[in-house]
Amino acid sequence: MPHDGRSWAxxxxxxxxxxxxxxxxxxxxxxxxxxxxxxxRFAGAALVAVYVPGAGEEELRLTETVGCAxxxxxxxxxxxxxxxxxxxYAFRTGRPLWLNPPELASYPEGGPMPPRAELxxxxxxxxxxxxxxxxLVVVGAARTGFESEHRRFLERYADAVAGLxxxxxxxxxxxxxxxxxLRSLRVGSFVLxxxxxxxxxxxxxxxxxxxxxxxxxxxxxTLLAHALPEDMHALMSVLEPSIPAFGRxxxxxxxxxxxxxxxxxNLSCRLVxxxxxxxxQVLGVVTxxxxxxxxxxxxxxxxxxxAALDDATEVRDVGRVVVAALREPLxxxxxxxxxxxxxxxxxxxxxxxxxxxxxxxxxxQWRSEWPDAPVSALPTLQMxxxxxxxxxxxxxxxxxxxxxxxxxGGLAVLPLPAKGRPAGVCLVxxxxxxxxxxxxxxxxxxxxxLVGQALKRAHAHDAEQELATLxxxxxxxxxxxxxxxxxxxxxxxxARRGLQVGGxxxxxxxxxxxxVALVIGDVQGHSAGAATIMGxxxxxxxxxAVEGHxxxxxxxHANRLLVGMETDLFATCCYAExxxxxxxxxxxxAGHLAPLVRHPDGRTEEIQVEGGLPLGVLAxxxxxxxxxxxxxxxxxxxxxxxLVESADLPLDEGMRRTSxxxxxxxxxxxxxxADALLGDAGRREDDVAVLLLRYDGMKIRPTRAxxxxxxxxxxxxxxxxxxxxxxxxxxxxxxxxxxLLVVSELVTNALVHTQGPVSVDLTLRAGRVRVSVSDSSPxxxxxxxxxxxxxxxxRGLLLVEAMSESFGSVPVAGGKQVWSEIAVPRREPAPADxxxxxxxxxxx
Numbered sequence: 001m002p003h004d005g006r007s008w009a010x011x012x013x014x015x016x017x018x019x020x021x022x023x024x025x026x027x028x029x030x031x032x033x034x035x036x037x038x039x040x041r042f043a044g045a046a047l048v049a050v051y052v053p054g055a056g057e058e059e060l061r062l063t064e065t066v067g068c069a070x071x072x073x074x075x076x077x078x079x080x081x082x083x084x085x086x087x088x089y090a091f092r093t094g095r096p097l098w099l100n101p102p103e104l105a106s107y108p109e110g111g112p113m114p115p116r117a118e119l120x121x122x123x124x125x126x127x128x129x130x131x132x133x134x135x136l137v138v139v140g141a142a143r144t145g146f147e148s149e150h151r152r153f154l155e156r157y158a159d160a161v162a163g164l165x166x167x168x169x170x171x172x173x174x175x176x177x178x179x180x181x182l183r184s185l186r187v188g189s190f191v192l193x194x195x196x197x198x199x200x201x202x203x204x205x206x207x208x209x210x211x212x213x214x215x216x217x218x219x220x221x222t223l224l225a226h227a228l229p230e231d232m233h234a235l236m237s238v239l240e241p242s243i244p245a246f247g248r249x250x251x252x253x254x255x256x257x258x259x260x261x262x263x264x265x266n267l268s269c270r271l272v273x274x275x276x277x278x279x280x281q282v283l284g285v286v287t288x289x290x291x292x293x294x295x296x297x298x299x300x301x302x303x304x305x306x307a308a309l310d311d312a313t314e315v316r317d318v319g320r321v322v323v324a325a326l327r328e329p330l331x332x333x334x335x336x337x338x339x340x341x342x343x344x345x346x347x348x349x350x351x352x353x354x355x356x357x358x359x360x361x362x363x364x365q366w367r368s369e370w371p372d373a374p375v376s377a378l379p380t381l382q383m384x385x386x387x388x389x390x391x392x393x394x395x396x397x398x399x400x401x402x403x404x405x406x407x408x409g410g411l412a413v414l415p416l417p418a419k420g421r422p423a424g425v426c427l428v429x430x431x432x433x434x435x436x437x438x439x440x441x442x443x444x445x446x447x448x449x450l451v452g453q454a455l456k457r458a459h460a461h462d463a464e465q466e467l468a469t470l471x472x473x474x475x476x477x478x479x480x481x482x483x484x485x486x487x488x489x490x491x492x493x494x495a496r497r498g499l500q501v502g503g504x505x506x507x508x509x510x511x512x513x514x515x516v517a518l519v520i521g522d523v524q525g526h527s528a529g530a531a532t533i534m535g536x537x538x539x540x541x542x543x544x545a546v547e548g549h550x551x552x553x554x555x556x557h558a559n560r561l562l563v564g565m566e567t568d569l570f571a572t573c574c575y576a577e578x579x580x581x582x583x584x585x586x587x588x589x590a591g592h593l594a595p596l597v598r599h600p601d602g603r604t605e606e607i608q609v610e611g612g613l614p615l616g617v618l619a620x621x622x623x624x625x626x627x628x629x630x631x632x633x634x635x636x637x638x639x640x641x642x643l644v645e646s647a648d649l650p651l652d653e654g655m656r657r658t659s660x661x662x663x664x665x666x667x668x669x670x671x672x673x674a675d676a677l678l679g680d681a682g683r684r685e686d687d688v689a690v691l692l693l694r695y696d697g698m699k700i701r702p703t704r705a706x707x708x709x710x711x712x713x714x715x716x717x718x719x720x721x722x723x724x725x726x727x728x729x730x731x732x733x734x735x736x737x738x739x740l741l742v743v744s745e746l747v748t749n750a751l752v753h754t755q756g757p758v759s760v761d762l763t764l765r766a767g768r769v770r771v772s773v774s775d776s777s778p779x780x781x782x783x784x785x786x787x788x789x790x791x792x793x794x795r796g797l798l799l800v801e802a803m804s805e806s807f808g809s810v811p812v813a814g815g816k817q818v819w820s821e822i823a824v825p826r827r828e829p830a831p832a833d834x835x836x837x838x839x840x841x842x843x844x
Contacts, residue, residue, distance in 0.1 A: 035202035036179055037068040038189035042268055042285045043157070044140045044150040047112065048178055049075050050126075050161060051087050052134035060087055060135060066178045073112040073119075073139055085110020087135040090123035094132070096155065097123040100145035112139050120145040124158040128166040136161055160184045185287070192220060192239065192269075192282040199223060205286050208265060210257035226255040228262070238269055238282060262307075263288060302446055309454035315339070318458045319349025322451055326428050327351055330440075334358070334406055334429040339455065340422055345381065348424075359405035378402045384413045385422045390445045395433035403427075410434035414444055416452030423455045475535035480508045483516055485580035485698035489670040491678055493688045495642070503530035503571065504640045504689035505538045509545050512810075513765075514581045514698065517545045517554075520638040520691045521573035521592065521615075533569050537562065537615070541575070548812030551577050551588040555612070555623040559590065562616035570616035574609070574638055581698050583630040588623045590615050593641060593655070596662055600633030604659040632697035635667050642686030643677065670694045702765035703730060709747055709758040719747045719760055723771075730764050734825040738803045739769055742820045745796035746773040749781060749818075756815070768805065769822050776815040 040048055047067035051060035060079040079085045081092065087110050090097050099121045104111055112119055122138040136158045140146055146154070160181035188205025192198070199220040206216055209226050216222060220239055227235055231253035238251075250268050257263060269284030308321045319337045327335045334357065337349040350358065376382060380403055384391050391413040393399075403411070407429025414426040426448065480488045488508045503523025510516055519541055523534045540561050544554040555575055562571060572592035578585045587595065587607065591614030595607045612623040630636065637658075644654030658677055665673040670692050677690050707722040709715050723743045727736050743760060750758045756776030763770040781797055801807050804820040811817075 032176075032179055033066075035189050035204070036066050036182055038191075038202075038283065039182060039187045039285050040067055041283075042189075042270075043153045044142055044146050045138045045154065046141045047073050047075070047139040048157075049137045049139075050134060050177060051079065051091070051137065052126075052165070053081065053091070053132065054078075057081060057132075060091060064177050066176075067139070069139070069141075075112055075137060075139075076110060079110050083110070084108055086121055086123035087137050090125045091132060091135045094125045094127060096125065096151075096158075098146055098151060099123075101143055110137075118143050122146055122151070122154060124155060126158060126162040126165060128162050131166070133162055133165040156185060157181060188286045190223075190282075190284050190286065192284070194239070194280075194282060197221060208263070208286055208288055209255050210259075210263075226257070228254040228256060235267075238267070238284070302443075302450070305447060305450055309450055315348050315455065315458045318451065318454045321454075322426060323349065323351040325447065326426075330428065331430070331434070332428045333409075333431045334427070336406070336427040336429075337424065337451075337455075338427075339424040340385065343376070345378070345425065359401075359403070381413060381425050384415050385425060388415050388417055388422065390414050390441055390448060392436045392441060392444075394436070395430075407431075410436065412436075412444055414448040414451075416448050416455055418452040418456035423452045426451060475531060475538065476505060477507055481510045481516075483508075483510070483580065483693075484513065486516075486578075486693050486695045487670050488516075488518070488691070488693045489674050490692070491674045491688075491690045493642075493678065495687045503534040503569075504642065504687045505534045506638070506689050506691040507538055507542060508691070508693075509542055511545060511548075511577070513770075514579060514702065516578050516580060516693075517551075518576040518578065518636070518638060518691060518693055519545075519573065520640060520689055521571055522640045522642075522689070523571040524569045529567070530569060533562075533565070533567055533571065536565070537571055537573070541573070545575075545577075546811065548810070548817075550625070551575050551586050552623045552625050555588045555590055555615070556621075559613075559615045559617075559621055559623070560619050563619040565616075567616070570614045572614045576636065576638070578630070578636075578693070578695065580695075581701060583632070583634075583695060583697065585628050585630055585636075587626045587628065588612070589626075590621075590623055591617075593639060593644065596637040596639070596655075596659055597628075597630070598635040598637070598662050598665075598667065600631055602663055604663045606655065606659070630695045632695060633667070634695050635662070635670070635673065636693045636695065637662055637677065638691040639677070640687070640689045642688040643690060646686070667694055700766055702763045704764075705762045707760045709751070709760060711751065711758070715751060716744055716747050719743055722760065723762065726762050727769070732764065732769065732824045735769050735822050738822045739771060741803055742771050742800050742822065743773075745800050746771065746818055746820070749773075749796060750775040753777065753781075754815075764824075767824050769824060770819060771822070772817050772819040774812060774815060774817045778811060778816055780809045780816060781818055 040046075045067060046069035047065065049065045050063050052063050053059070054061045058081055060081060062075060062077050065075065076085075079087055081088050084107060086097050086099060086104075086107055099107070101117055101120055104119060104121045105115070105117075111121060118141055120140040120142060122136075122140070124136040124138070125132070126134040126136055136154075138146075138154055140150075161177060164177055164181055164184075183204060186204060186208065188208050189202050190205055191200040197220050198218060200218070201216065201223065203213055205223075206213055209223055211222065211226070224232065224235055224239070235251075235253055250266070252264060252266050255263050255265060266287050267284055268286075269282050272281045272283060305321070305325050308325070309318065322337050323335050326332060335349075335351045336347055338345040338347045378400060380391070380393075380399055393407065393411040393413070395409045397411065399406075399411070406427060409430035409432045411430075412426075412428040414428070415422050416424045416426060428444075476492060477490070480490060490506050490508070492504065492506070503521075503525060505519075505521050505523075507519040508516060509519065519538070521534070521537060521541075523530045523537065537558060540558050541554060544557045549557065555573065558573070571590075573590045574592040574595060575588045575590075576585055576595065587609040589609045589611040591611065594609050594611075596604060597607055598604045607626070607628055609626045610624045613621045639658060641651070644658050645651045646654075661676050661679065662673070665676040667673060674690050674692050677692075678688065705722075705726045707719060709719055712718070720740050720743060723740055724736060727733055727739060739762075747758065747760060750773050754775040754777035759774045761770075761772040761774070763772070800820055803822060805823050806821045807819070809816055809818045
């Protein structure tokens with residue numbers, strides 16, 4: 001079977017009309033099947049198939065097949081997982097399997113039918129996050145098997161297929177899984193008729209170049225018009241080929257898109273000769289590339305490297321660019337990038353990343369993510385850093401143990417200078433003997449200088465982001481309090497663009513034993529100033545809430561505070577005060593998103609909370625309250641707009657998606673619920689805060705009683721009588737003496753030292769009686785410093801403290817509340833065999 005020609009590839013005929021190229025008009029769109037066949041053929045694949053596990057993972061089922069040889073080869077519909085097929089082996093082990101024709105012949109099952117001596121096969125496992133999703137089987141017609149570049153492309157293809165399988169878990173897969181995966185790799189194809197100017201291009205190629213399908217007229221000149229003039233000479237050799245000098249061609253070129261963006265493209269093409277041995281068609285594929293292959297155009301490579309490093313803002317981005325620029329173009333086996341920090345080298349990028357690919361010494365020092373070593377332990381690197389000179393070591397050089405095994409076939413040591421000082425070092429190693437070309441030293445030296453400057457900038461950027469992250473974390477709660485009748489969790493994600501610090505905040509404030517406040521807010525902007533205002537607003541809201549003010553007063557005070565600040569920023573906020581005993585919740589909303597609730601039956605809804613203006617807009621703004629009763633098992637969700645709104649996501653659609661995610665999540669684990677709401681935010685334009693509370697209801701509901709103290713001469717007596725009656729009704733008479741003493745002292749202090757109403761509240765919970773006396777004075781009671789025999793007062797609070805398990809004072813709206821908790825003594829059960837008490841004064 002020939003490897004070229006339309007009979008094998010299935011390419012459509014493309015001919016110039018009799019009227020000439022100028023009159024052809026817009027060409028019809030390229031069928032998707034033909035475009036897929038072209039791309040796969042250039043990857044050395046005649047047939048590609050996907051196997052996924054069946055029920056119980058006992059067998060693999062064939063789900064889809066594409067390629068130009070579907071009618072010629074067949075693959076089994078089902079393969080046992082425990083069998084000896086290449087697909088089953090790759091699925092079980094998680095390792096790819098590449099078989100040339102002799103190796104394929106040794107496998108008893110799972111090969112193409114009918115078997116042919118020239119066929120090769122690849123089996124690539126499909127997996128994600130440790131899960132086995134299936135296997136991709138590739139059949140090729142090359143006697144030598146798949147080339148290395150073909151393998152790399154097919155492995156990327158397998159990753160794309162696995163990603164679609166993972167994303168479609170639990171949902172219907174795309175109509176054409178293999179076609180969808182290939183489109184995600186952005187590989188375009190074309191057919192060119194030499195000497196006519198006619199070209200057929202698929203939609204992916206047109207998108208890469210920057211041409212819409214409606215604007216493409218079928219002329220090669222239309223495609224070439226977007227190429228840079230410097231690359232036109234190489235492209236013309238493809239447009240006007242000659243048989244003796246052509247063969248297979250690989251070249252890189254640049255295009256200028258309509259937006260002004262310059263893009264590097266990689267072109268791979270092959271000439272198909274006609275019956276008269278004259279050029280008939282040029283078949284090719286074009287891919288977007290972030291790396292230039294090794295060529296004589298070192299200036300173009302440096303230009304690309306400069307542009308790529310200019311876009312690298314973080315240290316890991318610089319590492320990725322270095323690997324792309326050096327490993328594949330130079331045919332290297334290893335690339336390591338290390339920063340120099342206080343005479344220590346900290347490796348920040350290794351390629352390949354697997355520990356087994358690096359020396360034993362490095363594996364022994366593997367700490368967290370990358371190794372860390374002093375420069376003095378590596379004399380070869382120490383000398384290079386001292387001299388600031390690129391060192392190229394040939395094969396067979398003996399290195400110190402710390403470098404042994406990195407480059408047995410050759411090692412390049414590149415100091416990375418930045419502002420007169422080394423910023424780090426880059427190591428490039430080869431396993432097979434590598435001959436350093438004379439121009440390689442100049443190229444590596446120029447590369448090192450660019451990387452050093454970029455590494456310095458990236459390190460400064462990372463330090464800035466780290467400082468911003470620390471600032472953000474210091475302004476948010478370190479941990480949320482444990483609640484008696486529910487579980488609260490929160491998540492915060494900074495924006496991924498610009499300074500990673502914003503104005504979103506959240507808080508959970510335990511107001512008392514059975515009341516909690518939930519707060520979420522968002523200050524306008526993304527800057528240190530926004531974060532500062534955020535910290536001030538969070539502190540203010542917490543302070544006003546702890547003082548005991550109702551939600552509308554808390555919001556009003558915070559609004560006036562922000563109006564009085566010297567800032568043009570405003571803030572939105574949603575505040576909820578929840579009674580953990582009965583589930584009653586009071587909501588106040590200041591320009592913020594409405595809260596969401598998930599009911600115990602799984603239904604979700606948006607609570608219609610009457611809203612007010614954002615904080616900081618109008619000093620006299622009003623913030624009405626909305627009351628809602630939550631049933632045990634309800635999940636309350638407060639979110640910021642960064643989760644539900646972006647440039648390409650309308651607010652209504654974002655709220656709908658969040659409600660759906662809230663309904664689907666399992667309320668048994670609120671932490672996972674919060675993670676499910678976050679989803680995959682990708683390149684977030686805004687920071688995101690999520691606050692969830694699963695309301696369970698209090699397991700032990702307290703018993704309460706209250707009494708308004710009359711300001712009469714015998715007011716303390718009436719308070720004591722109320723207390724005694726209540727304790728008898730609760731059957732805790734054992735605590736009567738201690739509780740009455742506490743009530744007497746606290747009520748007396750309130751009547752003597754304050755004006756206005758006084759009240760007594762008694763609460764019984766878990767074997768403790770809590771006495772709370774409220775008055776209208778904000779001043780906390782003060783214990784005397786010295787009490788001697790001449791003192792006429794001051795001993796009351798000391799007695800209260802002595803009789804109490806715990807004792808304190810908290811502010812409430814319009815005053816304070818002094819409280820004391822007294823443990824109820826346990827009753828000793830009477831002995832079961834105890835007889836009647838002896839009579840007093842009787843004679844035997």
